[in-house]
Amino acid sequence: MARSQLLSLLASLVLLLGWCPLPAWADFALPPLPYASEALEPVIDATTMSIHHDRHHGAYVANLNAQIAANPGLTELSLEALQGQIADFPVAVRNNGGGHWNHSQFWTVMGPVGQGGKPSTQLLKAINASFGSLESLQTEFNKTAAGHFGSGWAWLIRKPDGTLAITSTANQDNPLMNLEGIERGTPLLGLDVWEHAYYLKYQNRRPDYIAAWWDLVNWNEVNRRFAAV
Ligand code: MN3
Numbered sequence: 341m342a343r344s345q346l347l348s349l350l351a352s353l354v355l356l357l358g359w360c361p362l363p364a365w366a367d368f369a370l371p372p373l374p375y376a377s378e379a380l381e382p383v384i385d386a387t388t389m390s391i392h393h394d395r396h397h398g399a400y401v402a403n404l405n406a407q408i409a410a411n412p413g414l415t416e417l418s419l420e421a422l423q424g425q426i427a428d429f430p431v432a433v434r435n436n437g438g439g440h441w442n443h444s445q446f447w448t449v450m451g452p453v454g455q456g457g458k459p460s461t462q463l464l465k466a467i468n469a470s471f472g473s474l475e476s477l478q479t480e481f482n483k484t485a486a487g488h489f490g491s492g493w494a495w496l497i498r499k500p501d502g503t504l505a506i507t508s509t510a511n512q513d514n515p516l517m518n519l520e521g522i523e524r525g526t527p528l529l530g531l532d533v534w535e536h537a538y539y540l541k542y543q544n545r546r547p548d549y550i551a552a553w554w555d556l557v558n559w560n561e562v563n564r565r566f567a568a569v
Contacts, residue, residue: 367408367415370394370401371444379452383552388540393447396536400439400512407433419444423516434519438512442493442530449529449565451558460563463528470504478554480506481531486547491534494550496562497525498569504528528565529557 373393378386408414411429414422419441426434450456459467459474471477477496485494488508495507497515507515507523515525531553538549 368401368404368419368440370398371447373447375451380450380556383453383556384450384538385541388536388538392532392536393443397439397443400436400443403432404436404440407436420516423514424518426517427519434517435512438514438517441516442512442514442532445527445530446532448561449558450553450556451561453555456556456558457560457563459559460566463559463563463566466498466502466504466566477504477506482547482550484508485531485533485550488533494531494533495525495527496529497523497527498566499523499525508533526565526569529562 370393373389376386377389377393380389404414407430411433414429414433414437417425419437422429422433422437423441426437429437464474467474467477471480481494481496484506485508488494488510490510492508492510493512493514495509495515497505497507499505505523505525507525509515509517509522513519513522514530515522515527518524531550533546533550538546542549
């Protein structure tokens with residue numbers, strides 16, 4: 341095909357797309373990464389970040405939107421409210437709705453090395469009350485994250501009684517979900533321990549990924565989540 345023909349075809353496609361109404365099911369949207377895909381190097385490489393965000397998170401959003409036709413109640417809920425009512429929905433909504441919420445929080449609780457601030461006085465007080473020290477929290481979190489069998493997430497949560505706790509969930513479940521076997525609470529910090537989150541750089545060395553990841557933690561966002569409870 342000649343270059344001019346190709347350009348003309350592309351122009352027609354752009355026009356055609358512009359005339360089409362947006363699909364009615366496009367209710368959940370992939371949030372952009374709050375930084376460049378290379379911003380978390382050297383801890384997480386740019387390729388992992390762009391595949392993880394664009395393709396993995398993108399697929400959870402697309403698959404969640406594909407569930408709307410069969411589950412019209414979905415459009416009446418915010419993404420966060422959906423988590424608390426997830427038991428009322430089929431497993432495809434649980435997996436993809438969880439995937440969308442979990443990754444949306446994951447991008448925001450990370451940032452470039454050295455730019456994440458530190459725990460606020462109030463958060464540190466709660467950490468000391470529940471774990472003794474920040475170091476003890478990290479030791480317990482690392483143990484839970486490294487020890488979680490298979491794909492899932494490790495979490496720092498604030499429990500309904502006000503104490504903080506470390507927990508983990510399988511697949512794309514999270515502590516907001518009203519499901520049997522989940523330790524419920526408000527997630528303050530969640531770490532993705534699926535292999536897709538670290539395999540290119542760390543291969544099977546999940547503990548190395550977890551240890552390095554603390555340098556990325558955006559405490560300013562964790563403080564904000566803690567204060568908002
Ligand atoms: Mn992931």
